[in-house]
Amino acid sequence: xxxxxxxxxxxxxxxxxxxxxxxxxxxxxxxxxxxxxxxxxxxxxxxxxxxxxxxxxxxxxxxxxxxxxxxxxxxxxxxxxxxxxxxxxxxxxxxxxxxxxxxxxxxxxxxxxxxxxxxxxxxxxxxxxxxxxxxxxxxxxxxxxxxxxxxxxxxxxxxxxxxxxxxxxxxxxxxxxxxxxxxxxxxxxxxxxxxxxxxxxxxxxxxxxxxxxxxxxxxxxxxxxxxxxxxxxxxxxxxxxxxxxxxxxxxxxxxxxxxxxxxxxxxxxxxxxxxxxxxxxxxxxxxxxxxxxxxxxxxxxxxxxxxxxxxxxxxxxxxxxxxxxxxxxxxxxxxxxxxxxxxxxxxxxxxxxxxxxxxxxxxxxxxxxxxxxxxxxx
Amino acid sequence: xxxxxxxxxxxxxxxxxxxxxxxxxxxxxxxxxxxxxxxxxxxxxxxxxxxxxxxxxxxxxxxxxxxxxxxxxxxxxxxxxxxxxxxxxxxxxxxxxxxxxxxxxxxxxxxxxxxxxxxxxxxxxxxxxxxxxxxxxxxxxxxxxxxxxxxxxxxxxxxxxxxxxxxxxxxxxxxxxxxxx
Numbered sequence: 001x002x003x004x005x006x007x008x009x010x011x012x013x014x015x016x017x018x019x020x021x022x023x024x025x026x027x028x029x030x031x032x033x034x035x036x037x038x039x040x041x042x043x044x045x046x047x048x049x050x051x052x053x054x055x056x057x058x059x060x061x062x063x064x065x066x067x068x069x070x071x072x073x074x075x076x077x078x079x080x081x082x083x084x085x086x087x088x089x090x091x092x093x094x095x096x097x098x099x100x101x102x103x104x105x106x107x108x109x110x111x112x113x114x115x116x117x118x119x120x121x122x123x124x125x126x127x128x129x130x131x132x133x134x135x136x137x138x139x140x141x142x143x144x145x146x147x148x149x150x151x152x153x154x155x156x157x158x159x160x161x162x163x164x165x166x167x168x169x170x171x172x173x174x175x176x177x178x179x180x181x182x183x184x185x186x187x188x189x190x191x192x193x194x195x196x197x198x199x200x201x202x203x204x205x206x207x208x209x210x211x212x213x214x215x216x217x218x219x220x221x222x223x224x225x226x227x228x229x230x231x232x233x234x235x236x237x238x239x240x241x242x243x244x245x246x247x248x249x250x251x252x253x254x255x256x257x258x259x260x261x262x263x264x265x266x267x268x269x270x271x272x273x274x275x276x277x278x279x280x281x282x283x284x285x286x287x288x289x290x291x292x293x294x295x296x297x298x299x300x301x302x303x304x305x306x307x308x309x310x311x312x313x314x315x316x317x318x319x320x321x322x323x324x325x326x327x328x329x330x331x332x333x334x335x336x337x338x339x340x341x342x343x344x345x346x347x348x349x350x351x352x353x354x355x356x357x358x359x360x361x362x363x364x365x366x367x368x369x370x371x372x373x374x375x376x377x378x
Numbered sequence: 379x380x381x382x383x384x385x386x387x388x389x390x391x392x393x394x395x396x397x398x399x400x401x402x403x404x405x406x407x408x409x410x411x412x413x414x415x416x417x418x419x420x421x422x423x424x425x426x427x428x429x430x431x432x433x434x435x436x437x438x439x440x441x442x443x444x445x446x447x448x449x450x451x452x453x454x455x456x457x458x459x460x461x462x463x464x465x466x467x468x469x470x471x472x473x474x475x476x477x478x479x480x481x482x483x484x485x486x487x488x489x490x491x492x493x494x495x496x497x498x499x500x501x502x503x504x505x506x507x508x509x510x511x512x513x514x515x516x517x518x519x520x521x522x523x524x525x526x527x528x529x530x531x532x533x534x535x536x537x538x539x540x541x542x543x544x545x546x547x548x549x550x551x552x553x554x555x556x557x558x559x
Contacts, residue, residue, distance in 0.1 A: 021407075
């Protein structure tokens with residue numbers, strides 16, 4: 001450092017300012033004001049970024065989550081089939097009176113032109129959809145098949161039961177016949193219920209049944225209030241449906257929606273949450289044909305998922321009592337015996353088993369029921 | 379290094395008064411004159427001093443709350459002030475390229491406590507500094523007007539010691555050239 005540097009430094013020292021206390025107070029107030037202003041600007045900026053992110057998510061996520069549309073199979077008047085390359089659909093039979101296709105997996109929309117004396121049948125597991133001229137979507141999953149009709153009417157056969165679905169309705173069916181849990185139990189064919197069609201639907205299917213109105217085409221009145229949890233449930237995505245149900249609140253107070261909510265709860269791994277809607281059906285809609293199904297499902301949840309055989313037995317007995325001539329009656333009574341036996345109520349199990357054999361002597365479940373009821377072989 | 383005795387080098391914080399870093403009132407009263415002096419000496423003009431000093435304290439509020447050692451308050455404020463001054467000078471240099479910032483002249487710097495000799499010396503210094511880059515101006519100011527060690531100058535500028543040395547030498551050469559008799 002030179003002499004000149006020292007002189008410059010000396011001169012610079014004279015630039016040190018001095019402030020009064022009052023000035024310091026004003027300065028501090030100004031600093032605090034700018035600090036607050038800066039905080040507000042930061043929050044506004046962060047909010048802006050957040051809003052922008054939400055807008056981007058809203059713009060892009062729906063299209064990402066919905067993915068590509070359901071591929072379509074078009075069947076013309078001459079029964080010519082046009083489908084995407086690699087579609088999981090194979091032709092089982094093609095003859096003058098019948099075109100029979102099978103959906104091996106996934107979802108496929110079928111658009112069928114009116115046929116002239118020809119039946120078009122689409123199979124997905126044990127479920128068969130027969131049409132004359134219509135458009136519908138079949139989704140085959142591991143456990144169930146859903147059919148959504150967008151135009152016309154279709155006849156769905158699941159086991160020995162048939163259901164007619166009209167435009168705007170959807171049915172969900174077991175992909176294969178149910179194998180009861182009881183030992184040596186016979187196979188019981190699936191059945192379906194009709195909720196909205198007003199057709200010959202009989203309540204009850206021994207597992208996860210439902211036929212509910214699908215989203216109706218534009219212009220149709222009396223549209224059910226849209227809710228995403230229902231849409232997810234109809235797609236078979238019960239985990240997402242459960243999350244959506246938590247956000248959107250309680251289902252509508254009517255049997256179909258309550259049963260659907262119960263399905264969403266138990267199939268998404270929340271069996272205890274299915275109890276309330278099922279009990280609501282039993283208490284509020286006891287005269288409804290689906291009340292028996294609600295009781296039967298309640299019994300299954302209590303016995304299989306929650307390990308409560310005593311209450312399960314009561315539910316199965318109630319299912320039987322609500323529809324003693326219904327298709328669920330044999331299963332309900334048989335499972336009541338099973339539940340009573342598991343609850344250690346030997347006497348009740350024996351009594352119910354005797355009643356079962358008396359009412360359904362031809363049932364293939366007789367042997368299993370004898371075992372649970374500790375009845376001696378005839 | 380011999381530095382005029384009344385200058386308080388930034389790194390000699392151990393000699394400073396102790397204030398609670400979280401007490402803004404105490405920090406402002408203790409260090410506002412010091413920060414303003416540092417900024418004014420680096421800038422060589424009055425017009426931006428108050429704004430930069432206010433900004434220094436505004437930005438330091440959150441950081442001061444995290445300081446546990448009261449002796450770190452002064453260097454913390456100095457670092458913030460140097461960074462903001464450097465940023466401002468760089469911006470002004472850019473604006474000057476478009477004719478938007480006037481060149482230095484004596485009326486831009488108030489020197490109420492300076493005598494005639496001091497005013498002449500300061501005028502010599504800032505005419506030269508005004509023609510150099512922002513980094514060179516700040517580096518030279520820290521080294522010779524604040525009495526900072528070379529390592530500390532490099533640290534405050536975020537550059538290597540050799541770079542700091544080169545910048546200071548460049549200004550020295552310009553000073554030598556300008557004041558050659």
